[in-house]
Amino acid sequence: MKLRRIQAIAVKEALQIVRDPRSLMIALLVPLMQMVIFGYGVNLDIRHIPLCVLDHENGQQSRNLVARFAASNYFSLRRAAGSDREVAQALDEGDCGIALVIPADFSQRLNDGGRATVQALLDGTDSNTANIAAGYAKSVVAAFSAAAQLDAVQRRGGTLQTQTPVGVEARVWFNEALESRNFIVPGIVALVMAIVGAQLTSLTIAREWERGTMELLVSTPVQPMELMIGKLLPYFAVGLADAAICLGLAVFWFEVPFHGTVATLLFTSSLFLTVVLCIGYLVSVSIRSQVGASQVALLATMLPTTLLSGFSFPIEQMPAAVQAATFLVSARYYVEILKAVFLKGAGVVELAVPILCLALYAAVVVVLAARAFRKTLD
Amino acid sequence: MNPPDAALATTSAAPAIAVDGLTKRFGAFTALDGVSFAAGQGEIMGFLGPNGAGKSTLIRILCGLLHPSAGQARVAGIDVARQPEAVRARIGYMSQKFSLYGDLSVVENLRFFAGIYSVPRAEMAGRIAYAVAMAGLGGQENTLVANLAGGWKQRLALGAAILHRPPVLFLDEPTSGVDPESRRRFWELIHTLSGDGVTVLVSTHYMDEAEYCHRIALIARGRLIALGTPLEIKRHSLDGELLALACADLGRALPLVQGAAGVRDAALFGSRIHVTVDEAARRGPELEALLAARGIAGATARPIAPTMEDSFVSLVGKAALNAATSANAAGARP
Numbered sequence: 001m002k003l004r005r006i007q008a009i010a011v012k013e014a015l016q017i018v019r020d021p022r023s024l025m026i027a028l029l030v031p032l033m034q035m036v037i038f039g040y041g042v043n044l045d046i047r048h049i050p051l052c053v054l055d056h057e058n059g060q061q062s063r064n065l066v067a068r069f070a071a072s073n074y075f076s077l078r079r080a081a082g083s084d085r086e087v088a089q090a091l092d093e094g095d096c097g098i099a100l101v102i103p104a105d106f107s108q109r110l111n112d113g114g115r116a117t118v119q120a121l122l123d124g125t126d127s128n129t130a131n132i133a134a135g136y137a138k139s140v141v142a143a144f145s146a147a148a149q150l151d152a153v154q155r156r157g158g159t160l161q162t163q164t165p166v167g168v169e170a171r172v173w174f175n176e177a178l179e180s181r182n183f184i185v186p187g188i189v190a191l192v193m194a195i196v197g198a199q200l201t202s203l204t205i206a207r208e209w210e211r212g213t214m215e216l217l218v219s220t221p222v223q224p225m226e227l228m229i230g231k232l233l234p235y236f237a238v239g240l241a242d243a244a245i246c247l248g249l250a251v252f253w254f255e256v257p258f259h260g261t262v263a264t265l266l267f268t269s270s271l272f273l274t275v276v277l278c279i280g281y282l283v284s285v286s287i288r289s290q291v292g293a294s295q296v297a298l299l300a301t302m303l304p305t306t307l308l309s310g311f312s313f314p315i316e317q318m319p320a321a322v323q324a325a326t327f328l329v330s331a332r333y334y335v336e337i338l339k340a341v342f343l344k345g346a347g348v349v350e351l352a353v354p355i356l357c358l359a360l361y362a363a364v365v366v367v368l369a370a371r372a373f374r375k376t377l378d
Numbered sequence: 379m380n381p382p383d384a385a386l387a388t389t390s391a392a393p394a395i396a397v398d399g400l401t402k403r404f405g406a407f408t409a410l411d412g413v414s415f416a417a418g419q420g421e422i423m424g425f426l427g428p429n430g431a432g433k434s435t436l437i438r439i440l441c442g443l444l445h446p447s448a449g450q451a452r453v454a455g456i457d458v459a460r461q462p463e464a465v466r467a468r469i470g471y472m473s474q475k476f477s478l479y480g481d482l483s484v485v486e487n488l489r490f491f492a493g494i495y496s497v498p499r500a501e502m503a504g505r506i507a508y509a510v511a512m513a514g515l516g517g518q519e520n521t522l523v524a525n526l527a528g529g530w531k532q533r534l535a536l537g538a539a540i541l542h543r544p545p546v547l548f549l550d551e552p553t554s555g556v557d558p559e560s561r562r563r564f565w566e567l568i569h570t571l572s573g574d575g576v577t578v579l580v581s582t583h584y585m586d587e588a589e590y591c592h593r594i595a596l597i598a599r600g601r602l603i604a605l606g607t608p609l610e611i612k613r614h615s616l617d618g619e620l621l622a623l624a625c626a627d628l629g630r631a632l633p634l635v636q637g638a639a640g641v642r643d644a645a646l647f648g649s650r651i652h653v654t655v656d657e658a659a660r661r662g663p664e665l666e667a668l669l670a671a672r673g674i675a676g677a678t679a680r681p682i683a684p685t686m687e688d689s690f691v692s693l694v695g696k697a698a699l700n701a702a703t704s705a706n707a708a709g710a711r712p
Contacts, residue, residue, distance in 0.1 A: 008493025012482065019481045216477035219441045220494045221466045375462070377443045 009230025050078040052096035061107040074136040186338035187311025194301040197276030202297035205284035224373040259345030272334040278365040305331040392455040394577035399449035409435040411600040424591030425581040432600040433581035470539030474550040480524030495542035509537030529560025549580040585686040615689035619658035623651040625677035
C-alpha cells in the first residue's frame with residue numbers, strides 16, 4: 001500500500017465532493033431533516049386521546065371524575081354525549097378513542113361506601129393505543145378513588161390509614177412512556193447515520209463506472225485497498241459532520257440527557273461510521289449503476305436498522321431466530337452503545353462488548369469491500 | 379520528452395509487445411481469435427478494423443483489464459495474465475471513452491494521475507508542466523476539464539497517460555470525434571513519443587491515419603487478417619491491378635464491369651467504380667469500349683495506386699469469404 005496513492009485519491013475525491021455543493025448540502029441537510037421528522041414522528045408516548053363522556057348523573061362527584069380525565073395529559077375531552085347512541089357514533093366515526101359512561105347512581109353508590117363502576121368503551125382498531133388508553137383510564141380512576149376514599153374518611157372525622165390502593169404501581173409503567181423520547185432519539189441517531197453513511201459512499205464507485213473514468217483507473221497500478229481508503233477518507237469527514245449534527249440535535253434540541261463523555265461518543269461513532277461507509281462502498285462496488293446502488297444501500301441499512309436494531313422494537317421480545325439475526329445488524333451495537341452513553345454515562349470499559357463487536361464487524365466489512373473490488377472488466 | 383524511465387523500460391532483447399495465439403471468448407461469442415504479432419521498441423503499430431472487430435478487446439487484454447481465454451501476451455517483457463500489476467506500472471492507456479475527471483481542472487487531473495503512478499515528487503511539477511505544454515493547454519491549467527474542447531481533451535488524456543514515462547502506450551481510438559487539425563497534431567505527438575523510444579499501439583477506424591503508423595494490423599471478426607507496413611499492405615492486398623472507372627450510369631455499368639473478362643472485383647467507390655483486374659494496361663481500354671458499346675457515355679478508366687481503403691475492403695471481403703467457406707465445410711461434415 002502506498003500512502004502517495006491514498007493521498008491522491010483522497011484529494012481527488014474531496015475536490016469532487018466540494019465541486020458538487022448540491023450533493024454536499026443534501027448530505028448535511030438530509031440527516032437534519034430525518035432527525036427532526038423521526039424525532040417527532042417516532043414517539044411511543046400516547047397523549048391527548050380524544051375522550052367522549054356520557055354522564056348519566058351529572059352530579060358533583062361525576063363531574064369531578066370527568067374533570068380529572070380532562071386535566072390529565074393523556075386525554076382531552078372532545079365531546080359530552082347525551083345518549084348511548086351518540087357515544088356509539090363518536091367511536092364509530094373515530095372521533096373519539098375512548099368513551100366514559102358514568103351511571104346515574106354513581107355518587108350514591110360511592111357515598112354509601114360501596115363500589116361504583118364506570119364504563120370505558122375503547123376503539124380497539126388500534127389495539128396498542130386502546131390498551132394504553134385503558135391503562136391510563138384505570139390510573140385516573142384509581143387516583144380518583146383514592147381521593148374519594150380519603151375525602152369520605154375525613155368527612156367522618158377519621159384519618160386514613162388504608163394502604164395504597166392496588167394498581168397504583170402500574171403508573172410507573174406509564175411514567176416510563178413519558179421518557180420514551182430519551183431512549184428513542186439515540187436510536188434515531190443510529191438509524192439516520194446508518195442510512196446517510198451508506199448513501200454517501202454507495203455512489204462513489206458506481207459513478208466512476210457510469211462516467212467511464214473507472215476503466216482508466218483500473219488500468220493503473222492502484223490497489224483495491226488504496227482506492228477504498230482514499231475514497232472513504234473524505235466521506236468519513238462528511239459522516240462525522242453528520243454525526244455531529246445528529247448528536248447535537250439529540251442533546252440540544254430534543255434535550256436527551258447526556259451523561260457520557262464526548263470522547264466515548266466520538267470513538268464509538270467513528271467505529272459505526274466506518275461500518276456503514278464500508279457497507280455503502282461494498283454495495284457500490286457490487287452494483288455498477290448509481291440508481292441501483294443507492295436503492296440497495298437504502299434497503300440494506302434502513303430496514304434492518306428500523307426493525308432489528310432494537311431502537312423501536314425490543315430485541316428481548318423477538319422470537320429466538322430473529323434475535324439471532326439482530327447480531328448481524330451493526331446498528332444494534334451502536335444503539336446499545338448510544339443509549340448507554342447517553343442515559344447511563346457508560347464509558348469504553350462498560351461498553352467493551354458492543355465496541356468489540358462493532359470493531360469486528362468493521363474489520364469484516366472492510367475486508368469484504370476491499371476484496372469485492374476487481375481490477376478487471378470481465 | 380525524455381526517454382522512458384530506465385527502471386520501467388523493456389529489456390532490450392524482448393519485443394515491447396509480444397502476442398501469441400491470443401483468444402478471448404465472451405460466452406459463445408469469440409471476440410478475439412488466435413491473434414499473434416510483435417511490436418518493437420519505439421514502433422507505432424496501428425490496429426485497423428471495423429467496429430466490433432476486437433480492437434478494444436485486444437487493447438484491454440494487453441492492459442490487464444480482461445483475462446485472455448487462451449494464448450499469451452507479454453508487454454515490456456512481462457506476462458499480462460500472470461503479472462497484470464507489473465504491466466500496469468509500465469503502460470499508459472487511453473480508453474475509447476474519455477476518462478479523465480470532468481469536474482477536476484487540468485492540473486488537478488494531472489496531479490491525480492501523477493500520484494496514482496507514484497511519479498517522484500521532485501519531478502512532478504516538471505512533468506506536469508511538460509504534459510500541459512504538450513497538450514497546448516498553457517494558460518488553461520485551472521480550467522475544468524469538462525469545459526475543454528474535444529481535441530484538447532484527447533491531448534490532455536495523452537499527457538496524463540505519459541506522466542510516468544511508460545515504455546508502452548495503448549491508445550484506443552484516440553482521435554474519434556476530433557477535428558482533422560487536432561488529429562494531425564495528435565499524430566505529431568505520437569511520432570515524438572515514438573522517437574523517444576515509446577512503443578505505441580493505436581487502434582483507429584480512420585483509414586488515412588493508418589498511413590501514419592510504422593506497421594498496420596488489419597483485424598476483422600476477431601482475426602488478424604493482414605500485418606505489415608502501409609506500403610506492404612497496399613501492395614499485397616490486391617491480386618491484380620486497380621483501375622478507377624468513371625462513366626455516366628454507374629448503377630447500370632457496375633454489373634457489366636463485374637461480368638467483363640479479366641475483372642476480379644469491382645465496387646462502387648464514391649463517384650467511380652474501382653475495378654481490380656489482372657492487367658490494367660490491357661483491360662482499361664477494353665472496359666471503355668465495352669461500356670461505349672452498351673450505350674454508357676463518357677467511360678474512362680485509368681490505373682491508380684490502391685488506397686488503404688481499397689486494401690481494407692479487399693482483405694475484409696476475402697476474410698469473410700474464407701470464413702464462409704470454412705463454415706460451410708464444417709457444416710458439411712457428418
